[in-house]
Structure formats: structure tokens, C-alpha cells
Amino acid sequence: MDTVAAVDKLFxxxxxxxxxxxxxxxAELFDEDSSYAVxxxxxxxxxxxxxYMLDDCLARIMDRVKFVDEVWRGTVEPYxxxxxxxxxxxxxxxxxxxxxxxxxLVAYTGKNDVSGLLCSGRTEDIIRIRDGEALFKERKILLxxxxxxxxxxxx
Amino acid sequence: MSEFTNIQASVSRQFKVPADLPKVIFSDxxxxxxxxxxxxxxxxxxxVAHRAELTELHSFKTAxxxxxxxxxxxxxxxxxxxxxxSCAHRGALLEQRACGKAQEFECPYHRWLFDxxxxxxxxxxxxxxxxxxxxxxxxxxxxRVEEFRGLIFVTxxxxxxxxxxxxxxxxxxxxxxxxxDGRLTLLGYQRVIYQANWKIYIDxxxxxxxxxHSAFRLLDWQGGAGKLVTTDPEGHxxxxxxxxxxKDNGFxxxxxxxxxxxxxxxxxxxxxxxxxxxxxxxxxxNVRFARPLGPDSTEVHYAFFGHESDDExxxxxxVRQASNLLGPSGFISIEDAAIYNRVHATSxxxxxxxxxxxxxxxxxxxxQNDEVSNTVWWAHYRSVMGFDKA
Ligand code: FES
Ligand SMILES: [Fe+2]
Numbered sequence: 001m002d003t004v005a006a007v008d009k010l011f012x013x014x015x016x017x018x019x020x021x022x023x024x025x026x027a028e029l030f031d032e033d034s035s036y037a038v039x040x041x042x043x044x045x046x047x048x049x050x051x052y053m054l055d056d057c058l059a060r061i062m063d064r065v066k067f068v069d070e071v072w073r074g075t076v077e078p079y080x081x082x083x084x085x086x087x088x089x090x091x092x093x094x095x096x097x098x099x100x101x102x103x104x105l106v107a108y109t110g111k112n113d114v115s116g117l118l119c120s121g122r123t124e125d126i127i128r129i130r131d132g133e134a135l136f137k138e139r140k141i142l143l144x145x146x147x148x149x150x151x152x153x154x155x
Numbered sequence: 156m157s158e159f160t161n162i163q164a165s166v167s168r169q170f171k172v173p174a175d176l177p178k179v180i181f182s183d184x185x186x187x188x189x190x191x192x193x194x195x196x197x198x199x200x201x202x203v204a205h206r207a208e209l210t211e212l213h214s215f216k217t218a219x220x221x222x223x224x225x226x227x228x229x230x231x232x233x234x235x236x237x238x239x240x241s242c243a244h245r246g247a248l249l250e251q252r253a254c255g256k257a258q259e260f261e262c263p264y265h266r267w268l269f270d271x272x273x274x275x276x277x278x279x280x281x282x283x284x285x286x287x288x289x290x291x292x293x294x295x296x297x298x299r300v301e302e303f304r305g306l307i308f309v310t311x312x313x314x315x316x317x318x319x320x321x322x323x324x325x326x327x328x329x330x331x332x333x334x335x336d337g338r339l340t341l342l343g344y345q346r347v348i349y350q351a352n353w354k355i356y357i358d359x360x361x362x363x364x365x366x367x368h369s370a371f372r373l374l375d376w377q378g379g380a381g382k383l384v385t386t387d388p389e390g391h392x393x394x395x396x397x398x399x400x401x402k403d404n405g406f407x408x409x410x411x412x413x414x415x416x417x418x419x420x421x422x423x424x425x426x427x428x429x430x431x432x433x434x435x436x437x438x439x440x441n442v443r444f445a446r447p448l449g450p451d452s453t454e455v456h457y458a459f460f461g462h463e464s465d466d467e468x469x470x471x472x473x474v475r476q477a478s479n480l481l482g483p484s485g486f487i488s489i490e491d492a493a494i495y496n497r498v499h500a501t502s503x504x505x506x507x508x509x510x511x512x513x514x515x516x517x518x519x520x521x522x523q524n525d526e527v528s529n530t531v532w533w534a535h536y537r538s539v540m541g542f543d544k545a
Contacts, residue, residue, distance in 0.1 A: 046254070048342060049471075050343025050459050051343075053484060054474070057409060059408035060479075063408050075494070111350075146347065150489060150492040
């Protein structure tokens with residue numbers, strides 16, 4: 001499979017597993033020494049380091065899965081999501097490594113079954129190709145503004 | 156009779172004691188309008204910024220106090236001034252950025268210019284202005300400001316007591332949370348909108364039983380051994396305890412995120428009336444600037460801080476911990492977030508909320524996990540709103 005097809009597959013699978021509520025499968029899309037973080041874009045531009053979610057190693061990504069699946073289940077208000085990614089950039093930055101950017105919109109359906117926009121933003125990704133398969137080495141999400149509700153699941 | 160007078164009489168009949176809250180106070184729009192007047196624009200001090208957010212001279216931040224837009228500016232003389240963020244001419248919102256640096260403010264509408272002390276400095280066509288126009292009458296309206304440990308407080312009322320009197324015994328815990336000297340550094344914000352009345356937010360944020368937190372149980376964290384301080388008359392509530400070092404029980408793959416790596420083991424949780432939460436927990440320092448958006452909605456800006464003396468490694472640890480633990484999506488406090496919304500969801504059912512744990516005990520015997528500690532505030536609220544006149 002060529003590289004672009006592998007990246008497309010990664011993006012598609014990423015949206016599919018999150019929208020199916022399979023957070024453990026989401027974690028499997030990250031490479032060994034990977035990171036995942038969600039920031040507010042304006043604060044990031046100001047150089048403020050705080051994030052909404054900050055998983056700077058795979059162990060933290062796995063811990064996030066545990067919280068979503070085990071710890072919070074009975075307390076938080078659940079919602080369905082629909083992730084739409086549109087890739088805006090893809091370039092090779094080394095052997096088996098790519099840099100990507102994409103726009104992201106997440107719709108959600110929660111209380112009273114009303115659907116709305118959860119958040120909009122963009123991603124900055126470093127992707128690694130291993131045996132023809134693409135995995136995230138880094139996924140950084142920059143939100144355009146305040147999400148419509150508190151975030152439970154990864155974006 | 157005004158709309159409020161009608162509802163005031165009926166709420167008074169239901170609101171017999173501060174431990175039984177008629178839920179209508181969380182959902183009625185006329186009560187909400189009246190709260191803006193009596194509480195948000197009344198005799199209270201509201202933290203609207205910390206000096207750490209205004210890093211340099213001439214820095215500014217915009218914010219809201221209820222429906223009043225504020226422009227918070229650190230002048231070249233290092234004095235923090237707070238103005239109503241509205242042009243003195245026809246009222247255009249003067250500064251629309253969230254933050255930035257400026258030595259003067261020019262209104263885009265008719266190009267009136269104001270200096271950083273809020274004085275009118277000129278405008279095109281000035282010679283044709285009405286005959287009674289005097290420059291000194293057209294400055295920006297300023298708001299009373301006082302500062303404590305870097306926290307900038309404002310009040311809209313001329314009759315508010317001094318800040319130190321308002322804070323009372325809450326001063327010390329706040330000072331502790333601001334690491335004594337208030338020389339904090341801004342790490343960033345987490346912003347969220349809760350579908351909850353502002354009183355539900357503050358009533359359940361700083362204080363609640365650890366029973367809520369499955370995370371505490373799984374991490375073998377104990378709570379409840381803290382000292383409790385409540386103030387009169389507003390009922391600020393402070394919980395003082397010691398950070399308990401986390402003992403790894405294997406639950407987390409990366410326990411470093413909940414580790415205590417600092418040396419200052421004072422933990423503080425403060426509900427500052429009417430609506431601000433301040434916490435110092437493990438290695439995080441957090442001020443929760445909250446703003447009511449209506450009876451059913453509250454916006455909270457969780458501002459996290461470090462200290463000027465932090466070395467690079469410790470600063471990084473603070474960022475990791477702050478980003479993951481105690482914000483609206485934090486491992487621990489996401490459960491709080493859910494509760495604000497879930498408590499608010501029933502506020503239209505014409506029923507009551509009841510405080511039971513610790514109610515009836517002498518004040519000296521109240522403990523951290525007694526619900527009774529919130530009733531000082533509720534007694535105050537009841538009287539400020541005139542709900543005690545049945
Ligand atoms: S409204 Fe600002 S100059 Fe006229
Ligand atoms: Fe909590």
C-alpha cells in the first residue's frame with residue numbers, strides 16, 4: 001500500500017473508532033513513543049503550555065483509556081460524536097515519517113438527543129509508517145474556541 | 156409589583172431554612188436578573204484577573220462581570236486599573252481582544268482616543284462638540300480595584316467594605332494558595348461552559364464529599380481530614396489540608412502525573428463568594444474565574460499558575476498535572492463537571508435540595524465533608540435576596 005493510502009486509512013480509522021466509542025482501539029493508533037494533546041489555539045499562539053488533555057507518552061494515552069472506560073462511566077454525561085477530518089497538508093519529513101495537518105469538526109449528540117457542534121479546530125500530526133502501516137507519533141489538536149461542553153472523550 | 160417581587164414572596168414561603176433550598180432559585184429568570192443587581196453589581200469583591208496574566212507593563216486583559224464588559228490594564232506606572240470596556244461616546248466595545256498590550260485605546264467608531272489612565276485624549280471634529288463638552292467628563296468609567304497576592308478584585312458598589320474585611324479569615328488560605336508572595340506565572344487556561352446555574356456551580360465545586368470520586372477510590376486517595384474555615388457574613392469556605400503523597404498502587408501506567416514533586420505541602424480549596432473557586436492541590440495552583448451567562452449557564456475559565464521560582468523541570472510537571480487532573484476534563488474533576496449539569500437538570504421540578512450531613516452540629520465541630528459548611532453562604536444569600544421575609 002502506498003504512503004498516502006496508509007495515512008488515509010489511519011485518519012479514517014481514527015474517526016471510526018472514536019465515533020464507535022472504542023477508546024482502547026483509539027490508543028492502538030499511536031506508536032510506542034507517541035504523544036497526544038489538545039490545546040486552545042489562541043493560548044498556544046501566546047506560548048501558554050497548558051492543555052485540555054496532555055498525554056506526553058503512551059502510558060498516559062493508555063491511562064486515558066482506563067479513565068474513560070472504567071473510572072468515569074457512571075458519572076459523566078455520555079454523548080455520541082461524529083469526527084470529520086480534512087487533510088490540508090502532507091509531506092515527508094524523513095525516512096518513514098510524515099508531517100500532516102488537517103481541519104477537524106466534531107459533532108455531538110447528547111442530552112435530549114439534540115445534535116450540535118462540539119468543537120472545531122485543526123491538527124498537527126507526525127505520522128510514522130511501520131511495515132506499510134501508518135501510526136501517530138504525535139497528534140496535536142488546536143481548538144478554535146471553547147468546546148460546547150466539557151470534553152469526556154479524546155478528539 | 157415587579158416580576159421579582161412576585162417571585163420573592165413565593166420563594167420566601169418555601170425558603171424556610173438555609174439547609175433546604177427551593178430549586179426555583181436555580182431556574183427562575185427574574186431571580187437571576189435580580190442577582191446580577193444585588194450580588195454581581197452589589198457589595199462584593201470579584202477576582203477578575205491575576206497579575207501573572209498581565210506579564211508586562213501596558214498588558215491588558217478583557218473580562219466580564221455579569222453583563223458588564225471590563226478592561227483590565229496594567230499601566231506604565233505598574234498600577235492595575237479596571238475600566239468598563241465601553242467607549243465613552245456611543246458605547247462601542249472599546250477593546251475586543253482577549254488580551255494584549257496597549258498604551259492607549261482608540262475607538263474604531265468615531266476615533267475617540269483614551270490613554271491608559273482612561274482619560275479622554277482627543278477626537279476628530281472635537282471643535283464641533285456640544286458646548287458643554289469637557290474632556291474630563293468623557294473618560295472611561297473606572298471600577299474600584301483592590302489587589303491581594305496578585306489577585307485583582309473589583310467591585311461595582313461604592314459601599315463595599317474593604318477587600319481585607321470582605322475576605323476576612325479567607326485571606327490566609329488565599330495567600331497560601333498564591334504561595335504567600337503572589338509571584339505567580341501563567342501556565343494557561345481551560346475554558347468550559349456548564350449547563351448549570353452559577354450557584355450550583357460554586358455550591359458543588361470547591362466542596363463536595365469525596366464519595367463522588369471513583370478516581371480517589373481507585374488511586375487509594377483519602378480525603379476528609381482537613382480543617383474547615385467559614386467566614387461571616389458571606390460564607391466564604393476554605394478547606395485546609397496537607398498534600399498526601401501518592402502511593403503507587405499500580406492503577407496508573409504513568410503515576411508521575413499525580414505525584415507530588417514540590418516542597419510546599421499546603422493544600423487549599425476555597426469557595427470565594429459569590430462565584431470563584433481557588434485551589435492549591437498537589438502541585439497545581441488554580442483560580443476558576445466564573446461568569447453567569449443566564450440562569451441555566453455558567454462559563455468558567457480555569458486559569459492555572461506556577462511560581463516565578465519554578466525550575467524548568469518543575470514547571471513542566473505543573474503543566475502536565477494541571478492539564479490532566481483538575482480542569483473540566485481532568486481525571487478527577489470531570490466528575491464534578493458532570494455533577495453541576497446533573498444537579499441543574501432537575502432544577503425545574505419545583506422540589507428542594509437538602510443539606511443533611513453535619514446539619515445541627517456546632518460550628519466548631521464542622522468538618523471538611525460536612526455539607527453544613529455551605530449553609531453559611533445560603534443563609535447570607537437568603538437574606539441578601541430578601542427571601543427571609545416570609
Ligand atoms: S462610539 Fe467610540 S468614538 Fe464614537
Ligand atoms: Fe471534586
